[in-house]
Amino acid sequence: MRLDHERIVSAVTARLTRASSAEEACRVAVNTISAETGAMAAALLPVRDHLRCVAAAGSWHVFTAVQTGRGVSGRAFRTGRTQTVTAVREDPDYIPVGIADVTLEVCAPLVDTDGQPIGVFDVEWCDPTDVAAARACIEEVAACLGDRITRLGGPPAENSSEKLLRHAGALTAAATEWELMAAANDAARDVSGLCAAVLVVSEGQRIRVGMPTALPDEFEANLRDVLTTVPESALLELVTLAHRHGSSHTLGETGHTVPPVYRPLLDAGVATLITVPVGPPGEGGVMLIADDRTLEPDSSTVNLMELLAAQAWACLDRLRTLAALRELAMSDPLTGLRHQGPFGERIRNAVPGRTALLAIDIDQFKYINDTYGHQEGDAVLVSLARALQGALRRVDELFRLGGDEFVAVLDVRHPSEAMTIADRLTDAARAIGRTVSIGVALVADEEPPERTLRRADAAMYAVKRDGRDGARLAPASATADT
Known part of the structure; x- marks a missing residue:
């Protein structure tokens, strides 16, 4: 296939100027290349330890993310150099996406004004194509795309759903209840954007407060002190209220009467609060996510906190079930004594x-x-x-x-x-x-x-x-x- 280099680059450049976000800029470049060449194109931007596919065209199937050290795209991002592969089936880093008879893959890094990789632009052809021309065209398009993304503020940050997915792995890997509670607190702070989180759960006839071992600021320390010193009946009232009526959050308005159940939290400096029930009534608990700033959490954040609470409880229930099974295996079933x-x-x-x-x-x-x-x-x-x-x-x-x-x-x-x-x-x-x-x-x-x-x-x-x-x-x- 003959590539009209100048026309393709001109079309991409003209459309990029109208893009208002990094994701839109990637879609413009990908769709233009796919329409002009018939090739499969994808733009991948970094999110923590992987490259996220933010736009793709020309294929029935595409991988959502690729680890930064894997695949041809990961190689291009890691080295900061364009990768040209003509024998894809022989390349150990090639990741097939369902396109048959790929004859050429060109993956060019997207770089910022300092020359640092901020993503990759990957194109695969099935038709015979001039390798040198294809490489030159994709590198120029990648340069234009990298420049536009940089002007728009760089690659987008990890969104809340991606954060929750990442933290789900830490919850599942927790080996003890304390590790799990700490992981749940970390996830709640990170996903919500609020500065403090506490998981309060029942443990037999008692209420257990899970707090971080390293307290980053005075507000979280005050919250810890209040929750570990208030009567257990006050914590139980918070748990009961959440299970009776469901999740709740503050509106960011001031000058209103505060229900007595929340008074100890206000004394600790809480100005913004999300409460989410955890587990079933009678044996679960409540997740408290708080901040000393006056904010109004949106409903999507509360929804994510409910998903996090459900995941935390599932992991906690699993740990308790495993502990009970271990205890049964180690104990005499008649007397309960260990054997x-x-x-x-x-x-x-x-x-x-x-x-x-x-x-x-x-x-x-x-x-x-x-x-x-x-x-x-x-x-x-x-x-x-x-x-x-x-x-x-x-x-x-x-x-x-x-x-x-x-x-x-x-x-x-x-x-x-x-x-x-x-x-x-x-x-x-x-x-x-x-x-x-x-x-x-x-x-x-x-x-x-x-x-x-x-x-x-x-x-x-x-x-x-x-x-x-x-x-x-x-x-x-x-x-x-x-």
Whole structure:
């Protein structure tokens, strides 16, 4: 195909002068080239780590975005040099878009007045074309387009929808609830353009406030202080209001009466506020997006915040479901206590002389099962597990290893401290009409914790031989495991 270089460049230049935005300028150049040459043309401008296709013509299908380091277009943008490919199927960077029999691709960088790449202009032909002429024509069109985009203020910034899409990846990748809440707050600030965001969600019977760990300004610090010190009932009222009536936002007007529920936020300096319900009523929460400037958020921003809240809740619900499944996998389904696997992990971190193992056995449990049945035996296990758990300190851990065998793992400073806690456990069992036999052993230097447990078992069986219902400290010697 013969290219009328001067006519094509003249047509593009004339139409570019009427373009009022970078996107319109790209459409003008693309449509003109496609109409004049019959080729597939596309203009791509950078948005963060990718090139966004803002205009294309001459093809049924086109990729919306290309990573800045991929494809012929990415190569042209990265190097700032025109790429001319005549054997596209042999070029490892060629990205096919459904055009059959492409014979030539010319991709020229769009540059600003400083010579820095601000995008690329890519054209593909299926007909035999003069390569040198095609390159010269596209480079001149690209120069005109780059100049017009620069005059119009440069490539457009990332729009709100693109920001939300980018942040969706961070939400999905969050490994903990705190990471998720921080990611949701970051997304809300970035997408809305407001300077502060807080995700408030229920956690069991409590309300949890997710705040950024690094507070960039005084306003956000004030908001954090207010939300972490107000009564939980005030936070619950905010959550209830959002779930009852839906999202809301301030109008940017002053001099009006403020509902009491928002008064603590005003005391923190809030002048603009978007509230969005998160999750289902009764178990969800609310997202608060705020600013100390008096603004009026538009409805599209509120809609995006609702999408963000829905994504955040879906990710939070997934994390909680996974945590519940992990807990089920690590816990005894009858008593809720953790079992053999977590116990093995715990004792691997035992500290000689400071970690005590308490082997606990229910007295006459076989008699209970044989006489009253396994249902009654299960009830005894559950009630005793609760009693023992309640008698332990908050830092102590109780495991059920099977049947009526329990093990408590304690961090102590002296053997007498372990014996004191063992006595509390026997008292707790008596308080519900049962008795237990307990053997106590401290992990010795260079002693495998498994051997320590065998010493604790031996001490427990010694209690049983002496009449049950008591506790005994195992001798320090390792000969007790024989």
